[in-house]
Amino acid sequence: MSKHELNDEILFVGDDEDFFGQITSSPLVIKEDVAVLKTSYEKGSIFNRENIPRIVIVDVSNNSIDITRVTKEVLFYKKAPNFKSVFFALVCKNDEQKKELSFLFSTGFYLFHIKGGEIETFVRDVLYIGLKREIDFPRLACAKGINLPLQVGICSSLVKMEKDRISVEADLEDTEEELIIKFRQFPDNKGIVFPVKSSSAFTRYYPMLSTFYLDFPYPGPWEEIGPESILLDTVETWIENFASEFSEGDNFTVQVLSSDFEFLAGTFGGIEDRIKFIFTTSSESCPIEIMLEDKPDLIIANLSRPEEEGITPEVLDFLYSNDFVVSEYRPVIVIMNTPSKSGALQKLFNYERIVASHSPLDKDMFGKLLEKFKTKDSEGNKSSGLLKVNSPYRPVDILQEFYIVGLTEHEISFISQRELPFFAVLHFELPIEFHATIVPPIWTIDKKNDKNYYMALIHGLSEEKLMILRKFINQIIHSPLKEFTAEAVAEKLGEKALESAKAPSETIAVEANVVVKSAPTTKKEVRTLKISGKSKL
Amino acid sequence: MKKGNLLIVDDEPILLETLKYNLSDLAEKIFLAINGKMALEIIKRESIQCILCDINMPVMNGVELVKNIRALGLETPLIFYTGHGNHDLMLEAVKYGAFDFINKPALDHIEEVVERGLQVGRGDHQESKSDFMSEYRKLLASQ
Numbered sequence: 008m009s010k011h012e013l014n015d016e017i018l019f020v021g022d023d024e025d026f027f028g029q030i031t032s033s034p035l036v037i038k039e040d041v042a043v044l045k046t047s048y049e050k051g052s053i054f055n056r057e058n059i060p061r062i063v064i065v066d067v068s069n070n071s072i073d074i075t076r077v078t079k080e081v082l083f084y085k086k087a088p089n090f091k092s093v094f095f096a097l098v099c100k101n102d103e104q105k106k107e108l109s110f111l112f113s114t115g116f117y118l119f120h121i122k123g124g125e126i127e128t129f130v131r132d133v134l135y136i137g138l139k140r141e142i143d144f145p146r147l148a149c150a151k152g153i154n155l156p157l158q159v160g161i162c163s164s165l166v167k168m169e170k171d172r173i174s175v176e177a178d179l180e181d182t183e184e185e186l187i188i189k190f191r192q193f194p195d196n197k198g199i200v201f202p203v204k205s206s207s208a209f210t211r212y213y214p215m216l217s218t219f220y221l222d223f224p225y226p227g228p229w230e231e232i233g234p235e236s237i238l239l240d241t242v243e244t245w246i247e248n249f250a251s252e253f254s255e256g257d258n259f260t261v262q263v264l265s266s267d268f269e270f271l272a273g274t275f276g277g278i279e280d281r282i283k284f285i286f287t288t289s290s291e292s293c294p295i296e297i298m299l300e301d302k303p304d305l306i307i308a309n310l311s312r313p314e315e316e317g318i319t320p321e322v323l324d325f326l327y328s329n330d331f332v333v334s335e336y337r338p339v340i341v342i343m344n345t346p347s348k349s350g351a352l353q354k355l356f357n358y359e360r361i362v363a364s365h366s367p368l369d370k371d372m373f374g375k376l377l378e379k380f381k382t383k384d385s386e387g388n389k390s391s392g393l394l395k396v397n398s399p400y401r402p403v404d405i406l407q408e409f410y411i412v413g414l415t416e417h418e419i420s421f422i423s424q425r426e427l428p429f430f431a432v433l434h435f436e437l438p439i440e441f442h443a444t445i446v447p448p449i450w451t452i453d454k455k456n457d458k459n460y461y462m463a464l465i466h467g468l469s470e471e472k473l474m475i476l477r478k479f480i481n482q483i484i485h486s487p488l489k490e491f492t493a494e495a496v497a498e499k500l501g502e503k504a505l506e507s508a509k510a511p512s513e514t515i516a517v518e519a520n521v522v523v524k525s526a527p528t529t530k531k532e533v534r535t536l537k538i539s540g541k542s543k544l
Numbered sequence: 545m546k547k548g549n550l551l552i553v554d555d556e557p558i559l560l561e562t563l564k565y566n567l568s569d570l571a572e573k574i575f576l577a578i579n580g581k582m583a584l585e586i587i588k589r590e591s592i593q594c595i596l597c598d599i600n601m602p603v604m605n606g607v608e609l610v611k612n613i614r615a616l617g618l619e620t621p622l623i624f625y626t627g628h629g630n631h632d633l634m635l636e637a638v639k640y641g642a643f644d645f646i647n648k649p650a651l652d653h654i655e656e657v658v659e660r661g662l663q664v665g666r667g668d669h670q671e672s673k674s675d676f677m678s679e680y681r682k683l684l685a686s687q
Contacts, residue, residue: 313639320635339683346614346641349679350657351624354645355634362683364676372673379681 013092014058015138016042020077021066026098026122030064033130039140048072051276053080054090059272062137063093067108068100068122074108075397080275081115082396085214087268087286092544094137096129098122102469109442110402112162112432113176115214117444117544119467128417132464136430136446136544140535144449147415150483155491157411158198160189160404160434161427162442164213167392168249168400170242172204172222177405178431178543181206181217187406188221191399198406199237200224209297211283214543216428252398257283261377262303263368264288266317270369277374279381289322302336305380309343309368323356341376343368404434411491416465416477419443423459428541433463438479438496439472441465447540475500548593548662549573553583553609555601563596563654570659580604584612592620593665596658598648599624599633607633610640621661625651 017036019027030036031043044060046052048071053063067074084090096118099105105119112119117136120129135142163177165188175188183206187198201221210218226236262285285303311317323342339360342352344367353361366372394401413420419435433443443463450462468476482499489495550571554560560576568574575590577583581604586592595613599606606624613620621643626634634645643664644657 351642
């Protein structure tokens with residue numbers, strides 16, 4: 008198996024034997040000849056195995072899994088190229104739990120399923136996205152030609168909040184001029200228009216396309232203050248209220264330069280919290296300005312051998328010749344897999360804080376390097392407005408206007424002014440609240456005038472919500488909508504149905520072991536999906 | 545205990561002779577070559593435990609020499625002496641294995657570096673993971 012290649016397997020993380028059995032016995036799983044493994048969760052257990060599975064399904068329905076821990080593990084691995092394409096899906100027990108955990112959409116989970124829902128639909132979606140194979144989907148009743156605009160949220164992360172500015176990581180190109188941010192914790196908030204101060208095609212914390220730095224649009228001294236205006240006092244109050252939502256910050260930052268990150272498998276279990284990792288495969292994959300700003304305390308460069316492509320001494324030379332090593336900033340640099348000695352490298356880079364080893368970086372060595380560094384350098388606390396991963400204030404929607412063209416109980420098609428990446432997760436509030444993941448179209452669609460025409464799979468609907476959506480579709484097939492507003496939807500559905508589509512919330516808790524089962528059967532010809540366009544997976 | 549053989553490679557005959565004289569106590573035998581090509585012939589013929597080499601030479605420079613030596617499957621320690629403007633050659637040399645670099649013309653601490661090179665070349669001291677970790681710990685402690 009070549010590096011960065013994943014195994015066509017599903018890893019089921021959870022304790023529900025019945026649900027696991029439903030997946031293994033799914034006709035589609037058998038038809039597609041996919042092995043299904045099972046493990047209970049314990050810290051670091053997801054990738055603590057020889058092969059990296061292409062699909063991971065985490066079942067949190069019985070509240071026995073520490074969801075914050077799982078999320079941190081997913082975020083850790085999603086930063087590394089070898090694991091970036093692993094597809095994560097989450098299984099919840101009901102709509103309430105799904106609502107509470109919807110913050111996970113911006114952390115690397117792309118699909119939700121509520122137990123009791125149609126398992127074959129879930130398996131089909133998982134295999135389509137996770138394996139990127141051509142899968143046959145059933146034709147469902149479709150409301151076509153809706154042709155109405157609708158404001159939709161792109162699930163994003165509010166990473167940092169300070170009184171003057173915020174930073175947001177999102178699945179949009181870094182060329183946006185302004186963004187409309189909707190903070191989920193303020194239901195009345197219709198979205199604040201933020202001019203983009205700067206942006207970068209690199210994210211530090213969440214597996215998304217870009218980071219945006221946004222200044223609060225405070226009114227100037229001569230500007231009129233209206234009910235929509237954002238005032239400094241308001242933001243200061245928010246920050247005060249957020250106090251318990253801020254993380255303690257990172258103790259230290261570690262940058263790892265390597266062409267292959269397979270050694271990370273199984274390392275998470277031994278890694279302490281509050282270490283920020285930057286995984287870099289080349290000088291292009293980590294812009295110099297990020298390094299200058301983040302100033303990694305420990306840099307581990309796992310060099311490639313001369314005959315291989317990857318991390319070469321030139322990459323290091325490029326970084327350090329850009330005034331990276333300045334007088335005040337003196338990182339420890341560890342160079343692995345080099346036939347040269349520390350002394351030679353110190354003289355080459357004219358920098359004495361370098362140690363070298365001929366051994367390639369492995370799991371054991373990585374753990375030891377972090378362990379020793381931690382004991383030396385763990386006093387620092389660089390906290391500054393970073394929101395906790397599990398803070399309910401962290402998930403935000405970036406509002407975009409879509410032109411909805413088609414809707415079934417499983418797919419929604421729309422035109423977007425902006426280009427969007429496949430597998431970005433969208434948050435719809437109409438006709439009912441649901442999430443949908445952009446996928447390569449499951450049907451051939453007519454692209455008119457080269458517009459950004461997309462299809463997204465609707466998922467994580469409870470039976471109750473599914474009934475309402477079905478009713479809505481049937482209604483508009485026979486009598487089309489005139490406008491896509493809450494009032495127009497209410498008219499089609501009736502207030503009662505809408506009320507039952509709204510769900511309250513509840514809390515989750517902890518724990519886990521390893522068991523393995525598999526379901527490979529006979530070989531079949533695999534039809535791989537051709538993805539043209541930007542993709543997150 | 546045998547001291548091991550040293551090969552010195554430089555296109556300046558006077559420097560070759562001076563280095564041979566200065567380092568004669570450290571090695572069993574000292575071989576001299578005026579370019580990389582000649583050095584390679586000696587390496588194929590003789591048992592060499594350490595090579596002291598100018599990085600910038602005509603015919604075959606130090607980088608070409610180290611590439612050829614590694615292609616023969618030899619891990620012999622190479623100490624390069626370098627001058628101003630040799631940064632790109634140094635970058636290339638570390639890919640194939642540089643034991644150390646010494647600045648020309650001062651050649652400070654050359655005896656000490658050659659002695660360590662010979663020791664490694666004789667196989668008296670193989671780098672282990674624990675050596676590396678202790679070097680790493682020392683570096684952290686010096687912060």
